Amino acid sequence: MSAARERYVVDETGKRVAVVLDMKAYRKMLAELEELEAVRAYEAAKASRDVAVPFEDAVRRIERKRR
Numbered sequence: 001m002s003a004a005r006e007r008y009v010v011d012e013t014g015k016r017v018a019v020v021l022d023m024k025a026y027r028k029m030l031a032e033l034e035e036l037e038a039v040r041a042y043e044a045a046k047a048s049r050d051v052a053v054p055f056e057d058a059v060r061r062i063e064r065k066r067r
Contacts (some may be wrong), residue, residue: 009018021029053061 007020008016013060
């Protein structure tokens with residue numbers, strides 16, 4: 001986003017306290033944050049060196065614990 005399009009809400013002293021985004025920019029930012037979160041989760045899981053469990057096995061284990 002270019003500086004010319006940035007809009008702010010200011011307090012009574014002129015300090016910037018919020019940013020105003022159009023919905024398209026807001027949705028794009030949320031999508032990019034979700035993607036970044038997924039990448040970070042993947043990297044954390046990879047770094048943990050835990051043993052991967054197939055999805056179906058994980059569901060069965062969870063169901064057994066609920067009973």
